[in-house]
Amino acid sequence: MKKKVDTNKIEISFSLNGEKKTMLIKSSMILLDLIRDEIGLTGTKTGCNEGECGACTVLINDVAVNSCLFPAINIQGKNVTTIEGISDGVKLDPVQEALIEKGGVQCGFCTSGMVMTIKGMQTKFKKGKHKPTTEEIKKGLEGNLCRCTGYVKIVEAAEKVIHGHS
Amino acid sequence: MAKKLNIIGTPTPKLDAGIRTTGKAIYGHDMKLPGMLHGAILRTQFPYADFTIDVSAAKKLKGVICVITAEDIDTNTISYKRDHPVLKRGTVNCIRDEIAAVAAETKEIALEALKLIKVNYKPKRGIFDPSDSLKEKAREVNRFLKEKKYEKNVADKFFYEHGNLDEQKKKSAVIVKKKFELQRMTHCCMATSNITADWNVITKRLTLYSSTQVPFLYQRDMAHCLKINPSDIRVVQVVIGGGFGSKLDMNPFEPIAAILSMKTNRPVQILYTREEEFIASPTRQTMNIEMEAGADKNGNFTFRDIKIIKDNGAYTSWGATTPFVMMQTFSSLYQCPACRFESVAVYTNNPNAGSFRGYGNPQATFAMESVIDLLADELKMDKAAIRLKNSNYKGEITGQGLHFETCGHKESLETVIEKSKRQDAGGKMQDARYKRGIGYGSMLHVGGGAKIYRSDGCGTTIKLDDYGYLTIVTGSSEIGQGSETVLAMMASEELSIPLSKIKVVNTDTDVKPWDVGVHASRTTFVAGNSLLGAIDLLKKKLNKKAAILLNTPAEEFIYENEEIKNSNYQSVKIDKVVREIHFASPSELCTETYFYEPSSKFQDKGFKGNVSGTYAFAAQAVEVEVDTYTGNIKVVKIEVAQDVGKVLNPLGIMGQIEGGVLMGVGYALSEELIMENGYVKNPNFHNYKMLTASDVPEINFYPIETNDSQGPYGAKGMAEAPLIPTAAAIANAVADAIGTRIYSLPLTPEKILRALNEKSNNGHSVVIR
Ligand code: FES
Ligand code: FES
Numbered sequence: 001m002k003k004k005v006d007t008n009k010i011e012i013s014f015s016l017n018g019e020k021k022t023m024l025i026k027s028s029m030i031l032l033d034l035i036r037d038e039i040g041l042t043g044t045k046t047g048c049n050e051g052e053c054g055a056c057t058v059l060i061n062d063v064a065v066n067s068c069l070f071p072a073i074n075i076q077g078k079n080v081t082t083i084e085g086i087s088d089g090v091k092l093d094p095v096q097e098a099l100i101e102k103g104g105v106q107c108g109f110c111t112s113g114m115v116m117t118i119k120g121m122q123t124k125f126k127k128g129k130h131k132p133t134t135e136e137i138k139k140g141l142e143g144n145l146c147r148c149t150g151y152v153k154i155v156e157a158a159e160k161v162i163h164g165h166s
Numbered sequence: 167m168a169k170k171l172n173i174i175g176t177p178t179p180k181l182d183a184g185i186r187t188t189g190k191a192i193y194g195h196d197m198k199l200p201g202m203l204h205g206a207i208l209r210t211q212f213p214y215a216d217f218t219i220d221v222s223a224a225k226k227l228k229g230v231i232c233v234i235t236a237e238d239i240d241t242n243t244i245s246y247k248r249d250h251p252v253l254k255r256g257t258v259n260c261i262r263d264e265i266a267a268v269a270a271e272t273k274e275i276a277l278e279a280l281k282l283i284k285v286n287y288k289p290k291r292g293i294f295d296p297s298d299s300l301k302e303k304a305r306e307v308n309r310f311l312k313e314k315k316y317e318k319n320v321a322d323k324f325f326y327e328h329g330n331l332d333e334q335k336k337k338s339a340v341i342v343k344k345k346f347e348l349q350r351m352t353h354c355c356m357a358t359s360n361i362t363a364d365w366n367v368i369t370k371r372l373t374l375y376s377s378t379q380v381p382f383l384y385q386r387d388m389a390h391c392l393k394i395n396p397s398d399i400r401v402v403q404v405v406i407g408g409g410f411g412s413k414l415d416m417n418p419f420e421p422i423a424a425i426l427s428m429k430t431n432r433p434v435q436i437l438y439t440r441e442e443e444f445i446a447s448p449t450r451q452t453m454n455i456e457m458e459a460g461a462d463k464n465g466n467f468t469f470r471d472i473k474i475i476k477d478n479g480a481y482t483s484w485g486a487t488t489p490f491v492m493m494q495t496f497s498s499l500y501q502c503p504a505c506r507f508e509s510v511a512v513y514t515n516n517p518n519a520g521s522f523r524g525y526g527n528p529q530a531t532f533a534m535e536s537v538i539d540l541l542a543d544e545l546k547m548d549k550a551a552i553r554l555k556n557s558n559y560k561g562e563i564t565g566q567g568l569h570f571e572t573c574g575h576k577e578s579l580e581t582v583i584e585k586s587k588r589q590d591a592g593g594k595m596q597d598a599r600y601k602r603g604i605g606y607g608s609m610l611h612v613g614g615g616a617k618i619y620r621s622d623g624c625g626t627t628i629k630l631d632d633y634g635y636l637t638i639v640t641g642s643s644e645i646g647q648g649s650e651t652v653l654a655m656m657a658s659e660e661l662s663i664p665l666s667k668i669k670v671v672n673t674d675t676d677v678k679p680w681d682v683g684v685h686a687s688r689t690t691f692v693a694g695n696s697l698l699g700a701i702d703l704l705k706k707k708l709n710k711k712a713a714i715l716l717n718t719p720a721e722e723f724i725y726e727n728e729e730i731k732n733s734n735y736q737s738v739k740i741d742k743v744v745r746e747i748h749f750a751s752p753s754e755l756c757t758e759t760y761f762y763e764p765s766s767k768f769q770d771k772g773f774k775g776n777v778s779g780t781y782a783f784a785a786q787a788v789e790v791e792v793d794t795y796t797g798n799i800k801v802v803k804i805e806v807a808q809d810v811g812k813v814l815n816p817l818g819i820m821g822q823i824e825g826g827v828l829m830g831v832g833y834a835l836s837e838e839l840i841m842e843n844g845y846v847k848n849p850n851f852h853n854y855k856m857l858t859a860s861d862v863p864e865i866n867f868y869p870i871e872t873n874d875s876q877g878p879y880g881a882k883g884m885a886e887a888p889l890i891p892t893a894a895a896i897a898n899a900v901a902d903a904i905g906t907r908i909y910s911l912p913l914t915p916e917k918i919l920r921a922l923n924e925k926s927n928n929g930h931s932v933v934i935r
Contacts, residue, residue, distance in 0.1 A: 038724040038785035043189015045407075047356050050442040053849035055356060083189035092188070100183040103817040106647065106825065109193065109356035109407030141859035146853065147354050147408050150824030154754025 014075040015072035017085025025072055032067040035082055043083035043112050047145070054144030057113040057120075058082050064120030066143070083112035085149045086119060097117050098157035113144050118158045125162055135160060172850050172878050174659045177817040179730035181651045181665065182644070184185030186405070195406040197375050201342060202362070203231055204427050206276035207419060207436065208266040208283050210258040213844025214515045215294030216259060217285050221266055223830070225283040225395040227502040229275035233283075235266045238862045239425055244416055250481035250518070252418045252425075259307065259480035260292075261844055262446040262517040264418050269426040269434050275803045288303060292515030292844045295320075296477050299512045308480060321482045322511040324489035326564030328497060329504025334469035340544035344532045346457065347910035350839040351450040351832075354524060354574030354856050357407020358438040358449060363423040364930035368433045372424055377406045379413040379645050380683025382618070387416045389707045391427050392424060403673040409645035410829075411521040412447055414685055415454040415483045419446075444849035448520020449839055451511075455533040457496075461541045466551045467503075467519030472496050472533075474509035479518030480560075486511045486519075488526030491611070492620060493773060498564035499575075499610040500556040505565060515844050520559065521685070523826070527611055527806075527890045528833060532911065541902065550583040553606060558783065560872075567774040570781055572882075574809025574870035579608055581807035581868045586787035591813045596836065600790045600803070605898025606785065613811065613874070613882030614779025615688035615764045622688070623763035624697040625679025628657070628704055630756035632748060634728055634741030636663050639671045641681025642693035647885055648818040649689040654695050655815060656878060660701045661740065662725040679759065687883030690814065692732070692764060699760035699812030707869060711747050714737055714864055765876065780874045784808035784887045786827070790899040794922055795852035797824040797915030799900060801831055801863040804892070808867070811874040812884035823867045823888045830892025832857045839914050 013022045016039070021136045025034060035044050035058065047055030049068045059081040062146040087093040095118045098104075107113050126133050132140070137158050138151075146154060185191045210217070221233045236255035244250050254263045266283050268277035293299050299307060299319040304412060307319050316323050335341065343361040362375040372394070378384040381401040389396035391690040406754055408411070419436050426434040436447065454475045460468040478486060489509040497505045542552045558564075558575040615622040619678055644650045650670040658665050672678060681693065709720040729737040744756045763780035766884070787805040791799070804827055813819055836855035838848040848854045873880030893911055901907040906925040908917050 035378045041189070042192070045193070045357070046195060048851055049360075050440060050852070051851060053356065053440075054470075062903040065392060087188070092184075099187055100478045103177070103179060103821050105180060105183045105186050106821055107356065107406060107408045107645065108191055111187050112189050115187065134859070138862070143858075145354075145356065145858065145914040146408070146858055147829070147856070148825045149821055150826070150828035150865070154863065155859055155862070156751050165553050 006053060010073055012073055012076045014077065017081055027073055029072040030068060031070040031072045031075060034065060035073040041082055041084050045109055045112055047071070050132045052055065054117060055083070055110055057116040057144065059116055059120055062120065062123045064117045073134040079114050083115055086115060093096060093119070094161050095122070095131065099154065100159045102153045102157040102160065104153035104157045109144040110144060116152055118161060122162050132162060137162060167927040171879070172659060174814050175816070178815050179657055179817060180648050181654055182683060183672070191405040191666050192359050193407050194362065194375060195357060195437055196376050197362045197404060197821070198434065199362065199364060202433040202435055202684065203269040203271065203426070204273045204276045205267060205269045205429060205434045205436040206280055207264050207422060208280045208409050208599050209334035210263045210265055211341060212258065212287050212289040213261045213475050215287040215289040217265065218258060219265060223284065224279040226859060227275065227279050227282060229271040230268060230279045231271070232269040232426055233266060234425060234429065235281065240393065241391050242393060243310050244418065244421065245481050246415065246484045246486055247311055247482035249308050252419065252421050256787065260515050260517050261846060267422045267426060269430050277333065291294050294514055294516055294841065294844050295812060296475050296512035296514055299514050303416065307515060311410065313841045321478045321513055322486040322509050324493065324507065324509045324773070325367045326507040327491045327499065327505060328890055329469065331471060331504045331506055334504040335460060337462050338468045339463035340541055341458065341460040341538055342540040342544060343357055343458040344537060344540065344909060346455040346530065346536065347691065348453040348455070348529045349911055350452045350841065351522065351739065351837050352444060352839045353408065353410045353412040354446060355408030355410065357416070358440055358443040359419065360437045361420050361423045361434060362435040363427040364433040365427040365431065371400065371514060373400045374401050375404050376420065377404060377413050378416070379409045379643055379685065382680050383683055385675055388421060388424065391421045397564065401675040403592050403643055406645045408524040409684060411525065411685065414521045415448060423723060426503060426693060440851070441849045442594060443733050444839065444854065445517065445846045448483050448485060448518050450522035451488060451519040451526065451529070453529050455529065457533045459537045459541065461545060461712065465545055465547050465555050467500055467556045468934070469504040470502055472507045474510060476511045477516055477519060478511040478513050479516045480513060481518040482511065483518055483520040485521040486520070487618060490616070492526040492530040494568065494920050495527055495534055495610055496564040498568050499534060499558070499608070500553070501558065502565065516841055523658055523829065523886050524890045525886070528830065528893055531891050532894045532897060535891065536907065536909070537896060539898050548607040549606060553608065554577050558610070567776055568781060569776045572780065572811065572874045573785040574872045575608065577870050578783055578807035578809055581870065582606065582785045582787035585805040585866065585868070586789060599793060599795050601794055601903040602789065603792070603899045603901070604789050605895045605900070605901025605902055606787050607895030607898060608783065608785035609887060609890040611687065611782045611887050612778035613782030614685060614691045615765040615766060616778050617768050619682050621763060622682055622692065622766060623761055624681040624696040625759065625761045626693070627699045627759040628700045630744050631864060632703060632741065632745050634663065634739070634744065635667045636661065637669045637671060638697060639678050640697065641679045642689045642717060643672055643684050645684050647689070647822065648815065649693060650689050650853050652814050652818060653693060656694055657701060658695055658696070660725065662728055663740065687886045688780065690881055691877055691883050692762060695880065696760055696762035698878055699762050700758045703760060704756060704759040707747065708740065708743050711743050714745060716745065728914055733851060735933060757876025764893045779876050780811065780882050781882055782882045782887050784891060786891045786895045788895040788899045790896060790903055792900060792903045792918060794904065797918035799835055799913060799918065801896060803864040806865060806867045806888065807870055807871040807889055808884060809872050810884040811877045812880035813869050814879060814881050819869065819884065820867060822885045824865055827865050827892050828857055828862060828883070830889035831861070831896065832861065833889065833911060834893035834896040835912050
């Protein structure tokens with residue numbers, strides 16, 4: 001329930017990386033700032049703050065979004081997953097494993113966003129029972145910029161987890 | 167090196183990929199120190215103006231701890247020519263200029279405070295075209311340059327020549343003279359510039375959490391700026407979110423953070439916004455290149471005569487020294503009996519240029535490879551054949567004195583020429599709308615460091631502990647390129663210790679030995695040789711003890727499975743040997759230090775001499791498809807062959823190749839920081855077009871292994887090369903496709919359409935700029 005406390009603070013309840021949370025936040029707060037500055041999870045990156053680079057990608061109810069443009073109050077009642085919550089804490093997620101093994105990580109600044117976007121795609125395609133083409137996978141990655149890798153290895157990693165082969 | 171290699175040459179994921187994939191790597195943006203303040207910088211609104219400034223209202227804002235302007239600081243000017251004041255006083259010279267800075271309790275308050283600073287500008291007419299700066303009546307753009315070696319508004323000048331130009335001109339059957347224009351490109355590191363400065367008022371020492379790629383030069387530059395002792399500055403490199411040359415220079419925001427910390431006695435962090443990154447980061451140089459070149463009737467190159475004007479911007483960075491690299495390309499890429507090279511870096515009121523992967527070489531190579539195509543056209547000669555005929559060869563000592571002890575130039579060319587042969591024997595796809603073409607480009611770059619600073623060396627300290635784990639403390643830096651991993655692979659190869667037991671320490675100037683920094687594709691070569699030197703010393707120590715333990719002469723040992731073995735298959739565990747050395751009298755530690763200085767030489771005043779330990783060569787062949795209705799270019803395929811000496815980590819090399827090539831495609835097709843009267847018109851990713859996953863062409867890589875005798879396992883530097891010939895090859899492919907040539911980058915659809923238009927109007931090809 002959104003409950004007004006003072007003029008510009010609002011209480012929201014949501015789940016972050018599987019953990020229930022209730023917080024009092026400014027109504028104007030952006031999700032990326034909530035995650036990085038208020039909660040202190042710094043795995044989600046700020047590349048542009050303008051919705052252009054995808055470094056800040058997180059999952060909201062399994063859908064990849066740019067958290068730098070996303071009003072934090074809109075996560076009320078939803079599940080937010082960041083890079084810190086993508087694996088079970090014991091083993092890496094297959095997306096992470098594939099990126100490492102294929103060599104899709106150089107400076108790594110885009111990597112959190114890439115992991116979340118690939119994860120989001122994987123879920124979407126699985127739900128729709130759709131086997132995407134390489135072109136569709138590349139299209140899905142268009143919102144994530146990477147200056148180091150030339151994307152080849154990232155696309156390979158995405159194909160591996162989405163198509164389930166190597 | 168005939169011995170069988172175990173890990174060198176095997177695809178090996180980066181050691182640090184795990185932390186970088188899980189969000190656990192701490193970049194500058196993630197640093198938080200107790201009591202840390204947030205800094206912000208006020209920049210000018212006009213590219214050239216006189217101004218007065220009033221910060222009193224900002225100082226009064228609650229949460230603001232410190233506000234500084236030029237009046238409040240006592241610093242030396244910075245930059246390669248020391249012509250750049252940290253904060254500007256009274257006059258601004260370009261749109262990136264810093265005029266005040268704030269430290270506050272929160273980012274929001276710092277930004278709020280900037281808005282409260284009152285600035286009165288008297289805008290003046292700036293000079294934005296280098297040719298205007300060179301006019302007699304032009305005013306002096308930079309008044310801070312102390313050494314007045316050159317004429318007005320010239321920041322730096324290079325002149326080089328070899329051979330007899332006039333004689334070679336006479337021998338020429340064909341001569342081509344063209345002008346080329348190269349645009350401003352910017353690095354777009356995914357992490358914006360950042361710094362956290364922490365002054366300790368008690369010890370009077372400064373710690374900088376920085377993304378520099380040259381920590382020891384940075385330490386010295388910072389000390390000079392702040393007028394303190396270099397050794398009182400500790401540079402700790404945070405995880406770096408992209409370098410590509412951008413972090414070779416120290417920029418004003420870094421001393422500004424230090425000063426704010428010194429004034430507040432609290433840590434201060436400055437993070438650029440993306441817009442600030444576009445406006446205030448030094449770029450690749452824009453250039454006008456005029457090139458005249460000839461060939462005799464058999465297609466042998468005769469001479470090259472080059473004049474370059476570079477837009478230096480308002481201040482001078484290391485990028486001013488890019489002619490070092492460019493003149494190598496003109497003097498020595500493909501055999502050339504005579505060459506004259508002249509370049510000037512000219513001050514303007516544009517943001518200053520900096521250094522960028524390739525260091526002038528993509529520009530030089532674009533001009534050079536375009537001219538070669540034109541010469542071939544004039545001679546009605548095959549474009550592949552003319553290149554092969556003039557290619558460099560092993561043992562060549564060029565007119566400039568570069569010594570190619572190994573040389574994969576010809577082999578690289580042959581490989582990509584062969585691989586790019588059209589499958590459809592009929593040749594060019596003859597579609598009315600879509601035209602296909604193939605273009606070649608090749609390149610020469612330093613591959614074993616570059617002696618441009620007094621030392622081009624690197625130190626390494628290694629430590630083998632009582633449990634058989636190895637720590638490598640290397641002077642070199644990891645900026646995402648994977649050098650840590652390659653070093654660990656080398657140590658593993660030599661000592662048979664698994665990667666899981668090797669640690670690389672490389673981020674702290676208080677700890678690590680000196681190194682000149684990450685540039686000139688030098689790290690694998692120089693840091694690798696330094697490490698191998700240290701391992702050699704360590705092995706001597708281990709072997710001596712093992713000889714006693716195994717009762718054999720030391721020479722025969724092999725290292726296998728963490729054991730030292732003699733020829734009778736008797737063995738002793740390495741960690742046991744370490745403990746014997748450590749605990750048995752006379753006790754010693756298994757620690758060794760080695761400093762490697764490449765054999766390269768300083769060039770003489772005429773820029774002649776063997777400047778690098780070895781040289782890298784590469785060739786690319788590109789197939790494009792041009793849509794003649796829209797002007798869009800699709801890069802279909804890029805064949806890449808590169809003389810890397812020896813492949814150490816195939817996975818790392820592929821990453822450098824693909825990343826570099828795509829950067830080159832962006833340079834060729836879409837990337838340009840657009841300036842208008844000194845303003846940056848497209849300071850965001852929406853309007854500055856970096857390529858995305860959908861734009862990636864097929865990239866095939868063929869490593870050429872020439873096994874350089876000086877390189878570690880035969881390897882050469884390789885990381886800048888992939889982007890150097892790409893734009894040149896694409897431009898040649900486009901010319902091949904549409905039958906007319908464009909002499910500037912990027913090759914935008916508008917330029918293509920205009921070129922096609924003029925071609926059909928004139929019936930022959932014309933110069934489009
Ligand atoms: S930081 Fe959100 S898209 Fe760039
Ligand atoms: S790995 Fe550096 S930006 Fe993608």
